[in-house]
Amino acid sequence: MGVAKNDSKSQKEYQKMFIDQASSAMAMVDNDMRYIAASRSWIKDYGLEGIEIIGRSHYEIFPEIGDDWKAMHKRCLNGATDICEETAFKRKNGSIQWIYWDVRPWFISEDKIGGILMHTGDITRRKEKELEKARIDDILEKTNEIARIGAWELNLITKVVYWNKITREIHEVSEDFIPVFDNGFNFFKEGESRDKLLNAFDNAEADGTHFNLELEIITAKGNVCWTRVIGRAEYSNGKPSRLFGIIQDIDKTKFAEQQLNKAHSELQAIFDSKSIMIVSTDKKGVIKRFNQGAEALLGYSAAEMVGKEKPRLYIGEEEIIKFRNDIAELNGRDPATFDHYVNFHKIELNDTREWTYYKKDGSPVYVISTITGIKNRDNENEGFIAISKDISEIKYVENELLKKNQLLNFAEQISMMASWKWDTVADKVKWSQNFYKILELDEDISDLNFDSYYRFVHPKDIKIVDQHFENVENDKKWESFTHRIITTSGKVKTIQLFGEVFTNEKGQIIEMIGTCQDVTEIKMEERKFRGLLESAPDAMVIVNDKGVIQLINKQSEKLFGYTPEELVDKPVEILIPARFYHKHSNHRNRFFHSPISREMGDGRELFALKKNGKEVPIQISLSPLHTEEGLLVSAAIRDITKQKLAEQKINDAKNNLELVAQTLSAQNKQLADFTHITSHNLRAPVANLNALLQIYDQSENEVDRIDIFSKFKIVVQHLTLTLNTLVDALKTKISDSGEDLEEINLADVLLDTKEILSGAILKSGVIIKSDFSKVSTIPYKRIYMESIFLNLVGNAIKYKSEDRLPEIRITTEIENEKTILKFHDNGLGIDLEQHGHKLFGLNKVFHRHPDAKGVGLFLTRTQIEAMGGVISASSKVNVGTTFTIHFK
Incomplete structure (x- = not known):
């Protein structure tokens, strides 16, 4: 047994050294997909430099594996062998890496699999040259589960375990099993294992000695299992009070040596592969191994090469010199005196x-080779x-592609067009030279995907682009569309995109x-023309010589009630009452015969027909418009209904002078209210901008600053929106005393409030909750x-x-069929016994705060009562305040 174990260990070291020093990407994992060995190429190919992977899960190292x-x-863990020539591997950082692989099991014994061997190669560069269709075959990363590690604890005082x-699970007992101090030791195999554990427990309890032991247990089902038991003591009042630690099932690792023996034969099978050329040399450069792939590629036999020749037999001297010089410079050596055979023993290669x-036979063959x-x-x-891998075919295709690209670039320069291609499956984008020029982007940036384009889209046009690609996804059809971009130098440009969509047999989009x-x-x-058109105070309708409408402005939409789609390319008679049809055609012909600017109607009353069938009195001015498409006529149309009713209104005003006076008085009060609203509601965004500026100045992190x-x-947009809204509201109050109600979504109002007060929210760290x-x-x-939300939320933050x-916390309720809105905070609170009678008074403040003006609550009450509602407050000093609004 001792000899077998030593042989196994020796074999294990041999296999590990072979994999560690293999020039290609090779790795060996156990049945739990934990690394036993990995070559340097494996580490380099997958960017794992500086990361300890031995013993770690393959899936922990590569969480992006699907x-x-x-x-x-x-x-493969069940005995299969999987070979893949190439596939795409999407890394967790979003990049695509192309690899090929040979994955097969290795055996502990003839009928027991110990894990899998993975031999991969990074062919990303080759794939990028190969019509940009694919990248390197994905690294094989499939794994089972992390090795089981359990926890245990012993209370030394109560003896509770x-x-x-x-x-x-390790002890193979049921989930409801209750361990006790004595029977826990009985699981450990009688003899050395049990004695070691008892002795370790005694030492730990006596003087706090930690222990780390490999012990055998007999599970409840009678199975023998090797475990690692680690324990340490915890002290209370200077005495050990608790022992705790972990127990790990290490049964499988005990048989790793046998697994490596089987792995050797699998590695030999990889070496004998005919799909790749593998050649190794000694320190003098004499060939030691020359595999079947090398024989097939070069036509030499291993017998002709091994121990007799150096690689320079099949490599040109110029390329050897360049290789030697590159290696010398990379390692800080003098190329003139550097010899990669003599001086290489300490260099990293x-x-x-x-x-x-x-x-x-003297014929050339192009290869991509990794030398280690x-x-x-x-x-x-x-x-x-x-x-080495034969890439002769790829080089031919690459040269052909280069010629075609040169022709395409020439054609684009002539036509002032640019071209693009998007592989939607691999998310790989290709742009022509002109596209780079339009974007003002360095052509050396070649690792492109959809986001590369998306980053140039003007922020205000992102929705347009999103909607376009959503339509393409749904309809599988590309419609020409235009949007703005921002180039690398900050220029704003407008581009027009045409495209074609390609799908597979399942109807899925694979390329555009x-x-x-x-x-x-x-x-x-x-835009200049449209701007002039839209800035006109009158409705503008542009018509061609056939009386067909070509263009309208917003005032036309308001006047006639039609959308542009309903009027453009329609006869102008759609806007004319039927009784004037017979005369209008003659008038139009006379104008195009003698196109001069003039008033239309010659003092006669003119009428236009709105979409709803209502006629309105109008004035029309005609002007000729000369374009490349021919002569057009621009008609400026003004609704004079108010002028016609002016006299009527004056008479009515005389009869209702008292009512007008009352109305003016109410409007003056509303104007005063709006003055307070304006100053108060603008103060919060401005204060928020100052808060954001202070945070920005204090931030040292560029990401935070961005x-x-x-x-x-967002705050500036809300500030602008607030100004516009207040101005519009003021105009409405002046011109019409009626209330313009709309259905307000409370969640949207709260979101706007958060954005306006974002600086104060960031600075204060306030948590805002809502339930609507x-x-x-x-x-x-x-x-x-x-204004109500802004004042009450702003006050809660301020105080x-x-x-x-x-x-x-902001909530809504229903009470007696009436809506109630509550704002609750945990702030400073208000002494209502002392200040309750003046809580909503103008210019009343109850805390010393530099921004307190005593306007917010006054305005809030004024606005609520103006709408027929009631606001009340409950508060406790240093506990918080709740404002309750009962709506009408």
């Missing part, structure tokens, strides 16, 4: 590049190993190709509701307690 690969690993679920080999130093236990190189054109100047001219800077935009499940919407004036984390 269920399909795990299933393949499981098949605790086992967790895994510990019970792992080089992948393309080579031109020459067969025995073979190290001994002293970390000194004892030779080289080169793994198309063109891109910079239409910035065209769109600028269009995040805070993005909030400036009882009532989610209320018919109300939006400006009032937004937060410094002794606890601020929290605000």
Whole structure:
């Protein structure tokens, strides 16, 4: 038994050294998919430098592995062999890596599998050259479960024993099994294992000695299992009060040596593969191994090469010199005196590049080869190993592709177009040179995906792009569309994209190709014209010589009630009462015969027909518009209904002078209210901007600064929205005393409030909770509701307690068929006995705060009462305040 075990250990060391020094990516894992050995190429190919992987789960190292690969690993653990020429491996950072693999089981004995061997190669570079279709075959990473580790605990005072679920599983007892101090020891095999554990427990209880033991147990089902038991003592009042630790099932690792024996034969099978060329040399460069793949590729036999020749027999001298110089520079040596055979014993060598080999008959063959130093236990190189793959076919395709790309780039330069291609399965994007120029992007950036394009999309056009690709996904059809981009230099451009969609037999999109054109100047001219058109105070309708509508502005939509889609390309008679049809055609013909700007109607009353069938009196001015498509006529149409009714209104005003006076008085009061609302509601966003600026200045982390800077935009947008809303509301109050109610979504108002107060929220750390499940919407004036939320939430933050984390809770209720809205905080609170009578008074403040103005609660009560509601408050000093609003 001793000899067998030593042989097994020796075999294990041999296998591990072979894998560690293999120039290709090789790894060995056990049945739990834990690493036993991995080559340096494996570490390098998968970016694992500096990471200890031995003993760790393959799936822990590669969490991005999917269920399909795990299933393949499981098949191999059951005896299958899986060989893949190439596949894509999507890494957790979003990049795609292409690999090939040979995965097969290795055996502890002839009928017992110990794990799997994985031999992979990184062919990403080759795949990128191969028509950009694929990357490197995905690394095989399928694994079972993490090795079982259970917890245990012994209370030295009460002698109560605790086992967790895994510990019970290791002992093969039921979940309701209750361990006791004595029977816990009885599981350990009588003799050495039990004696060691009892002695360890005695020492731990006596002087706190920690222990780490490998012991055999006899499970409740009679099975023998090797375990690792680790324990330590916990002290209370200077005396050990508790022993605790872990127990791990290590039964499988005890048989690792036998598993490695079987692995050797599997590794030999990989070496004998005819699909790759493997050649190794000694420290003098003389070939030691020359596999069947090398014989097939070069035409030499192993007998001709092994022990007799050096690789320079089939490699050109120029390439050897370049390789030697590159290795010298990489290791800080002088290329003039460096010899990679003489000086290589301490250097790190792992080089992948393309080579031109020459067969025995003198014909060239193109390969991609990885050359690695073979190290001994002293970390000194004892030779080289080169793994090569024939890429002659790929080089031919690459050259053909280069020619076609040159022709395409030339064609694009002539046509001022750019082209693009998107492999939707691998998320791989290819752009032409002109596309790079449009984006002002460095052409050396080649690792592109959909996000590479998406990052250039103008923020305001993201919804347009999202909707377009959603339509493409649903319809499997590409419609031409236009959107804005921001180039690397910050220029805003407008591009127009045309495309074609390709699907597989299942109807799934696998690829899109198309063109891109910079239409910035065209769109600028269009926008200038559209801007002039939209800035016109009158309805503008542009018609061609056949009386067909070509373009309308927003004022036209408001006047006639039609959408642009309902009017464009329709006869202008759609806007004319039927009784004027017979005359209009003659008038139009006369204008196009003598196109001069003039008033239409010659003093006659003119009428237009709205979508709802109502006629309105109008004035029309006609102007000729010369375009590349011919002469158009621009008609400026003004609704003079108000002018017609002016006299009527004056007479009515005389008869209702007293009512008007009352109305003006009410409006003056409302104007005063709005003055307070404006100053108060604008103060919060401005204060929030100052808070954000302070946080921004104090932040040293660039990521935080970018995040805070993005909030400036939201606050400025809300500030602009508040200004516009207040101005519109003021206009409404001046022109119409009626209340314009709308269905207000309380969750949306709260979201807007959070965005406006984002700086104060960040600075204070306040937690805002809401529950609008009882009532989610209320018919109300939006400006009032937004002001109520802004004042009550802002006050809660402003008067937060410094002794606890601020929290605000906003809820709705139904009481006696009336809606109730509550704002509760845990802030400083208000002494209602002392200040309750003036709580909602103007300019009343109850705390010393630099921003306290005594306006917010006054405005809030004014707004609520104006809408027929009532607000009340309950509060306790240093506990918090609740404001309750009863709506009408």
